[in-house]
Amino acid sequence: MTDAAAASSPRAQLLDCADFTDAAHRVLPGDVWDFIAGGAGRERTLAANEAAFGSVRLRPRGLAAVGEPDTTVRVFGTRWGAPLGVAPLAYHELAHSDGEAGTAKAAAELGLPLIVSTFAGQPLERIRAAAGEAAPPWLQLYCFRDQEVTEGLARRAAAAGYQALVVTADTPYMGRRLRDLRNHFRIPPHIRPVNLPSAARQASSGSAATGPDSPAAHSRSAFRADQDWTVVDRLRRISGLPVVVKGVMTGQDAHAAISAGAEGVIVSNHGGRQLDGAPAALDALPEVVTAVGGCVPVFLDGGVRSGADAFTALALGANAVFVGRPALYALAAGGASGVRQLLSIMSGELTDTMVFTGHRTVPSIDATAVEMPR
Ligand SMILES: Cc1cc2nc3c(=O)[nH]c(=O)nc-3n(C[C@H](O)[C@H](O)[C@H](O)COP(=O)(O)O)c2cc1C
Numbered sequence: 001m002t003d004a005a006a007a008s009s010p011r012a013q014l015l016d017c018a019d020f021t022d023a024a025h026r027v028l029p030g031d032v033w034d035f036i037a038g039g040a041g042r043e044r045t046l047a048a049n050e051a052a053f054g055s056v057r058l059r060p061r062g063l064a065a066v067g068e069p070d071t072t073v074r075v076f077g078t079r080w081g082a083p084l085g086v087a088p089l090a091y092h093e094l095a096h097s098d099g100e101a102g103t104a105k106a107a108a109e110l111g112l113p114l115i116v117s118t119f120a121g122q123p124l125e126r127i128r129a130a131a132g133e134a135a136p137p138w139l140q141l142y143c144f145r146d147q148e149v150t151e152g153l154a155r156r157a158a159a160a161g162y163q164a165l166v167v168t169a170d171t172p173y174m175g176r177r178l179r180d181l182r183n184h185f186r187i188p189p190h191i192r193p194v195n196l197p198s199a200a201r202q203a204s205s206g207s208a209a210t211g212p213d214s215p216a217a218h219s220r221s222a223f224r225a226d227q228d229w230t231v232v233d234r235l236r237r238i239s240g241l242p243v244v245v246k247g248v249m250t251g252q253d254a255h256a257a258i259s260a261g262a263e264g265v266i267v268s269n270h271g272g273r274q275l276d277g278a279p280a281a282l283d284a285l286p287e288v289v290t291a292v293g294g295c296v297p298v299f300l301d302g303g304v305r306s307g308a309d310a311f312t313a314l315a316l317g318a319n320a321v322f323v324g325r326p327a328l329y330a331l332a333a334g335g336a337s338g339v340r341q342l343l344s345i346m347s348g349e350l351t352d353t354m355v356f357t358g359h360r361t362v363p364s365i366d367a368t369a370v371e372m373p374r
Contacts, residue, residue, distance in 0.1 A: 039272035040175030046272025049303030052280035064358030081111030102336030170247030251291030289317030307349025
C-alpha cells in the first residue's frame with residue numbers, strides 16, 4: 001500500500017497487529033487473502049490459537065522499579081533484540097514484491113531473525129545477504145521424497161551462513177484447506193520456489209488447487225510422507241548446523257526430537273493449517289516445556305498477535321516466539337518498512353508488558369506473571 005493509500009484508509013494509523021491485518025485485507029486479492037488467512041478443515045485449531053492467549057490473565061505489579069527493561073535474549077550464541085522472530089512462510093512475494101529479502105532486512109534491523117521457507121520466492125543467498133550479521137536467518141526444510149533435494153538445501157544453507165535448520169515435522173503433505181479448494185487457488189506463475197531444483201518445483205506453481213499441480217497435490221507427490229526422526233541427525237551431520245524441529249505438540253514428540261538430536265523445538269500446529277482439531281499451540285506449550293526440562297530451547301508459533309501474547313508464551317516456558325501471518329500482512333500493508341513497523345510495535349508492547357508486570361529481564365519472566373483460566 002502506498003503512503004497515500006494508507007492515509008486515506010479507514011484505519012489510517014497502523015498501531016497494532018489488527019490494523020495491519022485490516023490493511024492487508026483491503027489490498028490483497030481475495031484468493032491470496034484466503035490462502036494466507038485460512039486454515040485446514042473447519043478452522044477450529046486456527047481459531048483456538050488466538051483465543052488461547054485471550055484466556056490467560058497477566059498479573060500487574062506496582063512500584064516495581066523496573067526502569068528500562070532488557071528485552072534481549074541469546075539464541076544459539078546470537079543476541080536477538082527481543083524474543084521474537086518471523087515464522088517460515090511460503091512466497092512472501094504474494095504479499096509484496098520486497099519478498100523474503102525485504103522481510104529479512106526489516107527483521108534484522110531490529111536484531112530479529114527470519115526463518116526462510118523451503119518455498120521462498122527469492123534465492124537463499126540473496127535473503128541471507130539482506131539479513132546482514134545482526135540476526136542470521138534460519139532455513140526451514142520439508143522432507144522431500146528425493147532426499148537429495150532436502151540435503152542439497154541444507155548444504156546450501158550452511159555454505160551461505162544460515163544459523164540453523166528447521167525441520168517441519170507436521171507436514172507429510174499439506175492439510176485440506178477448504179478456502180483454497182473453493183477458490184481454485186493458484187500461485188501466480190511469476191512466483192516460483194526458486195531454491196528447488198526444477199524437478200522438485202515443477203508441480204508447485206501455477207495450477208488450480210484442485211488440479212494435479214496444485215500446492216496441495218504437489219506436496220503429496222513431492223514430500224516424503226513416510227519420513228521418520230532419523231532425518232534430524234542426518235541433516236545435522238550434513239550441515240554442521242543445529243536442527244530445530246517445528247510442529248512439536250506433545251511431550252512424546254519433544255522426547256523423540258531430542259533423542260534424535262534436535263537442538264530446539266517449535267511448539268506449532270502450523271497456524272491451524274494441518275490437523276484441524278489439534279489444540280492451540282499455547283495450550284500445548286506447558287506439556288512440551290515439562291518434557292524438554294530445559295535441555296534445549298522451546299519456541300512457539302501460532303496466534304501471537306502482540307507483545308503481550310509473546311510475554312504470555314514466555315511466562316509459560318517458551319524461550320522465544322515467532323509470528324506468522326502478521327508478517328505477511330505487514331508486508332502487504334507497507335513492504336519491508338511495514339514489517340519493520342509491526343515488529344517494532346510488538347517489541348514495544350513486550351517492553352510495556354515487562355514494565356507493568358515488574359520484569360527487568362526476559363529470563364525473569366515465569367509462571368508467577370500469569371493467571372491461568374480456572
Ligand atoms: C501463508 C502461509 C505459509 C506458510 N508456509 C510455511 C512453510 O513454508 N513452512 C512451514 O514450516 N510453515 C509454514 N507456515 C506455517 C507458519 O510457519 C506458522 O507455523 C504459522 O503461520 C504460525 O501461526 P500464525 O500465522 O498464527 O502466527 C505457513 C503459514 C502461512 C499462513
